[in-house]
Amino acid sequence: MNYKNFPMVPRVIFGRGSFNQINDVLAPKRKSINAPFIFLIDDVFRGNPWLTSRIELAYDDKIIFIPTKEEPKTEQIDTLVEEIILQAKERPSGIIGIGGGTVLDIAKAVAIMITNSGEAKDYQGWDLVKNPAIYHVGIPTISGTGAEVSRTTVLTGPEKKLGINSDFTPFDQVILDSELTKDVPKEQWFYTGMDCYIHCIESLTGTFLNEFSKSYGEKAFELCKQIFLDDTLSKRDSQEKLMMASWHGGMSIAYSQVGVAHALSYGLAFLLGIKHGIGNCIVFDHLEDFYPEGVALFKKMKAKHDIELPQGICANLSDNDFNTMIKVALGLEPLWENALGKNWQNIATPERLRSLYEKM
The missing domain is CATH 3.40.50.1970 (Rossmann fold)
Structure with missing residues (x-):
């Protein structure tokens, strides 16, 4: 190897x-x-x-x-x-x-x-x-x-x-x-913090997982739960912990990979120009089939911080538009292999991606 x-x-x-x-x-x-x-x-x-x-x-x-x-x-x-x-x-x-x-x-x-x-x-x-x-x-x-x-x-x-x-x-x-x-607006703080949280979920549940990425991913995941669910944290502590969660979350994918949410959000960004953090959140909200526990906790965090995600962003897209997004998303082979294994193409079919995008 x-x-x-x-x-x-x-x-x-x-x-x-x-x-x-x-x-x-x-x-x-x-x-x-x-x-x-x-x-x-x-x-x-x-x-x-x-x-x-x-x-x-x-x-x-x-x-x-x-x-x-x-x-x-x-x-x-x-x-x-x-x-x-x-x-x-x-x-x-x-x-x-x-x-x-x-x-x-x-x-x-x-x-x-x-x-x-x-x-x-x-x-x-x-x-x-x-x-x-x-x-x-x-x-x-x-x-x-x-x-x-x-x-x-x-x-x-x-x-x-x-x-x-x-x-x-x-x-x-x-x-x-x-x-x-210190002056980051609440919504931006949430979307970018969730990018870190999603890094953790995707690396910790991926087929590329190893003890190196796991040690960083688990630490970042614990920090994210404190930051987004613990009422006793001071704002300063929260800022310092999120800075370290970001670092550990980034390290967790250095020796593994991200997964389904990132692949699909790349499609949204390419076609619609939707920024990475909010794009990940929009996608992740619909990924119960892939990350059931991670999505349940995400919805809990979203409710706690009173975050309303945009709805219907794909409502008026043409077949061509969907095909463009699907092509971009499916082009990210290492992400799909990490998420779903060697036979990922049997699971992440263009039809399945289309149905996911239609929900957004």
Whole structure:
């Protein structure tokens, strides 16, 4: 058997207020006065000096605010890379992503594409990246996606929604400061937190399960139950626990895989542009046949936090639309094999996927 030799994030700072160490972390990594640091920051922080004033820009360093209303696209990566390369006198010293899963995935993809020729869509898949990325740092401002720890960067391309999965994708440095998550709106907090919860359910019930992924998945699952069902937790404790649940949830799929919910939500995102967290929730709500206990607990959490999911999003779709979503979803073979085993194609038929999408 050929065991995966996968990389982990080599350096992590954890602690409330640790974002204040950003300048000390970056200083020794500067290659020259002509090699800037590029900060990709979630647009929600535009005009918010509470965060940006703590970043000491020097020489040609630059902040680029990233809109996050839509999922990241391959063409967006290509545009950013071109802009950075044209404006910098030398190859940048590093890319720093500050935001949610969208911004973190964009930062990872940009860091890869600065050193690899062609377009981002050419690298959607598994282990297609040839050259190491430039130095890149991830600083999450919302918890749940696991993007801060994963070896993938999920992108919507012209033909598919699929990550750049490679050994060069993970960040070189991560800063986990739960204070940065303090202003996340309730719905967003729930949807992104449920992304972590669904990671746990899919890895813990999958056929790829092993003791490595199980140990991380079980810890993340326990944390999610505390965060979303325990009334005695303080807001601060909840923020810190969700930050660690996200980390462990991301690690739980590093040596296994996600499953049915993620595969189907990729279809929704590709066709309808539905964001990852809420897309997972919409799908997972209908997956009792695959994850009976996990869905029952999800519905309990949803009721407790008074979350109303969108209904009827597939009501007016054409046969063509359904076929597009089904094609995208079924293209994610490792996810289906993890969820259903080697004979997954006998269970996840186009007809069955169509009937699931029709319920949403």
